Amino acid sequence: MIDDFYAYSPYELDAAAKSRLLTGELKRLTAFHREHSPEYAGFLRTVGYDEDKVEKASDIPFFPVRMFKEFDLISIDRSEVFKTLTSSGTTGQSVSKIFLDKQTALSQQKVMARILGDFWGKKRIPLLVIDTPAVLRDRKMFTARGAAVLGLSVIARDTVYVLNDDMSLNTDRLREFLEKYGSQPFTVFGFTFMVWQHFYKELLKTDERFDLSQAFLMTGGGWKKLVDSAVSHSEFKRCITETTGITHFLDHYGMAEQTGCIYAECECGHLHASIYSDVFIRDPEDFSLCPNGTKGIIQVVSALPGSYPGHSLLTEDEGIILGEDDCPCGRKGKYIEILGRMKSAEIRGCSDTYADKFR
């Protein structure tokens, strides 16, 4: 059970120890979802799943992430659903619907707290959100954007939203926040595109200087839009540092279908898999496993999805495993680089739908 994982810190286990823990849990989840989700059971029959042949996590069949858009995939009684998460999609493109029961939602929060705690310490620190409070207004249907903000609020203390409802920057609120907390560590969170468009660009327009040098800037999602406007990862960081003084960056990779298990960026700029999840790279031609250092389609596995069959997914993203257990930052596990969406894939980053309005 997931509780077995809590005995370890998120990056403590080497490849062999992690594989033992994770493979067992993934087998258990596969059996559970087969029993409770007819669609998933059908999928396992089609691929000829044989539990006895599973020796490692990569032997668990991978389910195309797109299936969550086509079907309501759920392994619990509908009456136990207490939150439905969607990959936001306000523009008419299809959205994933993820059904959570209490237990799954709880583990998502715990795991995210543990992962982030590894980076900025156990103490809760103030949080400045580059978004509007409107992301949480509809309390029944959260988008991934709202869920991310809310998940972080639990780990933080005193959450302040720095954008107005019309997405303009509220400099008064920013000034107040910095007067109160600016001299101690704090977190700034926003989707990459929104940080760029509604924070960085707006700061450039004002004469007032804001010192955010004590901040960790946590970003996620929406790189594609910045790549389109020719802003590279390093250019983004350079501009932000110049304007705000921020030098601690914590980007992350994650998806609504495996909320909680984020791949967070370490001091060396690598995205790390924690003990709760793992990543495999597959050849786009025949779906065979690629060796480290070779690019291909990203498969993610996670120990958290208890209420829906999302524990082993083939994403539509392209990436590379840079190494395992040997990152100079000291964290064990695989570390990866995300190259972006596969060429043929529909654009579907959760902040990308929002960014479409700016075309």
Add this chain to the structure above:
Amino acid sequence: MTNLELYNNAFVESLGVDEAELEELEYQKNPAWDSVGHMGLVAALEDAFDIMMDTDDIIDLSSYKKGKEILGKYDVTF
């Protein structure tokens, strides 16, 4: 105010529930105590007792009764 009064007050004020409902109150069972309400409740409890709760305790705070147990860790007794 006694600790119990402070504790009850934090729930009533932050979630807008009736004092009579408190004993049976559970996270996500009452529409007011959802994940957004939860953050307001945590802030109210922290203010009332001048404490800073650990992340795990915030996540584990799942009912009115459980909350009393958790606050015990911060030397708040009832």
